[in-house]
Amino acid sequence: xxxxxxxxxxxxxxxxxxxxxxxxxxxxxxxxxxxxxxxxxxxxxxxxxxxxxxxxxxxxxxxxxxxxxxxxxxxxxxxxxxxxxxxxxxxxxxxxxxxxxxxxxxxxxxxxxxxxxxxxxxxxxxxxxxxxxxxxxxxxxxxxxxxxxxxxxxxxxxxxxxxxxxxxxxxxxxxxxxxxxxxxxxxxxxxxxxxxxxxx
Amino acid sequence: xxxxxxxxxxxxxxxxxxxxxxxxxxxxxxxxxxxxxxxxxxxxxxxxxxxxxxxxxxxxxxxxxxxxxxxxxxxxxxxxxxxxxxxxxxxxxxxxxxxxxxxxxxxxxxxxxxxxxxxxxxxxxxxxxxxxxxxxxxxxxxxxxxxxxxxxxxxxxxxxxxxxxxxxxxxxxxxxxxxxxxxxxxxxxxxxxxxxxxxxxxxxxxxxxxxxxxxxxxxxxxxxxxxxxxxxxxxxxxxxxxxxxxxxxxxxxxxxxxxxxxxxxxx
Numbered sequence: 001x002x003x004x005x006x007x008x009x010x011x012x013x014x015x016x017x018x019x020x021x022x023x024x025x026x027x028x029x030x031x032x033x034x035x036x037x038x039x040x041x042x043x044x045x046x047x048x049x050x051x052x053x054x055x056x057x058x059x060x061x062x063x064x065x066x067x068x069x070x071x072x073x074x075x076x077x078x079x080x081x082x083x084x085x086x087x088x089x090x091x092x093x094x095x096x097x098x099x100x101x102x103x104x105x106x107x108x109x110x111x112x113x114x115x116x117x118x119x120x121x122x123x124x125x126x127x128x129x130x131x132x133x134x135x136x137x138x139x140x141x142x143x144x145x146x147x148x149x150x151x152x153x154x155x156x157x158x159x160x161x162x163x164x165x166x167x168x169x170x171x172x173x174x175x176x177x178x179x180x181x182x183x184x185x186x187x188x189x190x191x192x193x194x195x196x197x198x199x200x
Numbered sequence: 201x202x203x204x205x206x207x208x209x210x211x212x213x214x215x216x217x218x219x220x221x222x223x224x225x226x227x228x229x230x231x232x233x234x235x236x237x238x239x240x241x242x243x244x245x246x247x248x249x250x251x252x253x254x255x256x257x258x259x260x261x262x263x264x265x266x267x268x269x270x271x272x273x274x275x276x277x278x279x280x281x282x283x284x285x286x287x288x289x290x291x292x293x294x295x296x297x298x299x300x301x302x303x304x305x306x307x308x309x310x311x312x313x314x315x316x317x318x319x320x321x322x323x324x325x326x327x328x329x330x331x332x333x334x335x336x337x338x339x340x341x342x343x344x345x346x347x348x349x350x351x352x353x354x355x356x357x358x359x360x361x362x363x364x365x366x367x368x369x370x371x372x373x374x375x376x377x378x379x380x381x382x383x384x385x386x387x388x389x390x391x392x393x394x395x396x397x398x399x400x401x402x403x404x405x406x407x408x409x410x411x412x413x414x415x416x417x418x419x420x421x422x423x424x425x426x427x428x429x430x431x432x433x434x435x436x437x438x439x440x441x442x443x444x445x446x447x448x449x450x451x452x453x454x455x456x457x458x459x460x461x462x463x464x465x466x467x
Contacts, residue, residue: 013325015297019272048322079322108411113324113382115413116436117204117246117466137466139277140203141324141382159202182277182299 002199003027004042007034009054014046017077020181024192034060034068042073042198045080047141047179051091051103054079062097073172073197074098075128078142081168081175090144098173101148110161113143118158118166118178120186126155126169128176130193136186138166138178145177172197204464205430206246206437207455208415209444211236212253213282216266219253220393220441231445234269240444241274243451246466248274249385249415249439251302251329252282253360264296271297279327279385285309290317294325302385304329305358308365308372311379318380327415328381331357332369332402333389343370345401354402361389369402370409377410384410385439388418395421395442397428404433415439423449423457430463 004021006014008030021028021044029040060068076084085095088103095103106112122134138158145164148154156167158177168175174194180187211218211233218231237248250270267280280293281302290301301321307314307328317326335355338344342353354369373384386406388399396419403416413436416429420440429438444451455465 013294116206184275
């Protein structure tokens, strides 16, 4: 069985993520520091919280984070995905900086947060998207969107008045702006795809 | 495509059973909450709302185990409310598997709790429930509406609709948005349980006063009532209980009906 860790910022609900991963056959530890005393096949940065407090609770520099992770698959969900980037309009802290680009607030012309079910438009093949049909539904709750330097890392988008990058992949880092653990069967498939990467 | 309208079955829970009342009273049994939650999730519900309807009035805490069990059988977002008065109450609910916390009486008594919750858990977790009822005693400081030649304002009620507050619903809605609410669950006490349709006047005016999502609640007796509320306002979601508990269309049937009438829904 694959053993993965969910990093807990201390802010909120990781119950459903843990539950979904366990249903998919993983052993899941919830951890509150990345000190390298234990090893996992995969790491998840969950979706609930605020940028600066979450970065503070990780408490690692870019170099230290890369050293900790090495080539381990990491799935960032919502805020977790936003933390992959360099800066965010939600906070002052530097992000984990494993992907080039920034995080910007959604335009005021739309209701913020973008909350509810939206379609995924698949742009290019990706490991997380294996077996996912174009137009599949995903559950979003977010006020910010990512703006990668290179569009090449975006594998799926959603339309919310603006183009919202929904899935990004670069090397061993995978991000979803939506919540796969809340996105029915498509979400379940994506978590299984991630666990598959963790067993490689 | 773009964002769809959300269809949300509501489980009003009392003493561990799902119940359904009329104008917040005369309650009858509607089943086991865990079984119903699983059924609605499988049928295509977009979210679930679970309200412990007696918690505030009787100072009883949410049945944690029940929240936990419901959360374990569904894979859609899940809001839990009832008796939330403190950060600790909210944390208990979230740690037991809810995605969002509904707060009503606790927010009216202590509005600062909305901001505290938002800072700790993020805006998206905080659903402020507002129970609204027409008050025909005209007061110039309120937002006045006219219907059938009668003037009134919408008043906020607490303790499960039992206690009035003197607070104007429109002002309170704007207030909770600026305090940090991520969403408003708006229930019409006048319409609740009547099956006469949503309070479209109330819904439209609250939706137009805020920029956060609003869920319409109270009065839904048939799918056309949902068509009506989506046609007359830019409301984001419709919550209902009896058409799912006692109806024969199922959640998917209701959503297919809406789609045929041009409402964007997830099917």
